[in-house]
Amino acid sequence: MFDWEQIDRRLIAAAAILIVVFFFIGMKYGEIKSGKPAEDQAIEELAAGNEKTEPVSEYIQVYVTGQVAAPKVVKLKNGARVFEAVEQVELLPEANIKSINMARVLQDGEPIVIPGPEAEMQSVTDSVGTVSGSGGMSQGLVNINTADVTVLDEKLPGIGPALAQRIVDYRTANGSFAKIEDIKNVSGIGDKKFEDLKNLITVR
Known part of the structure; x- marks a missing residue:
């Protein structure tokens, strides 16, 4: 005579084993598909969900x-x-x-x-100082503390409208230039350009 109770217990045990086997197979399949262990993937997904992108101020x-x-x-x-x-x-x-x-x-x-x-009131002539040059001739120097964009653009070589505006903006934000070398603090004016300008500018 069959012991149905014993058979039922065996069937339940076999079903439990199959469930465990299928569970691990599913985990391994997920790892193979993603290329990462399931635990690592879960941690990364949790971290990504918690990340908050800093919004750009409107x-x-x-x-x-x-x-x-x-x-x-x-x-x-x-x-x-x-x-x-x-x-x-x-x-x-x-x-x-x-x-x-x-x-x-x-x-x-x-x-x-x-x-x-x-x-x-500052005109082009106001923005240009006068000093004595060689041979007793006068040489005009552009005062970088008072010259406007037009004067800087027209009177100084290599200074276009954009760079002239940066000089004026720098002067407005930081005050007058203390010495002519300070013009190198303006973005776009390095040592080479300063060499072209140093004999043409003043801060009087």
Whole structure:
């Protein structure tokens, strides 16, 4: 006579063994398919899920000062230009914005200094100093502390409009050049270009 109870136990044990075998086969198949152990893959997936990408700020803040009724920090959308910041402040009657590049894209945290009437009164001849040259002749030197973009572009070799604007922007942000060698702090002016300029510029 068959012992059905014993047969049932054997069937249950065999089924359990098959389940375990299929489980390990499935794990190995997953490892082969992904090329990584299942444990490592699970850890990486968990880490990837926990990672948070730092979002790029939608806004920037710049400080507008100089010839304005009240210097203040202005909040603008990322990619805003100078004219948008200037529109957010009340300019004094003495303010002169002709020497400012209104189309320049702003950077977060930068200062915008609105110049006064002295910038408007400064002409090309005001921006050029005169010293005695050899043979008693006069030689004009460009004052890099007062020259505007036009003067720098037209009077100095190798200085185009873009580099001239960088000189003016650097001067506005950092103050006057203490010595002519300081112009090398401007991006785009190295030792070689300075050698071409040093006899043509002054900081008087």
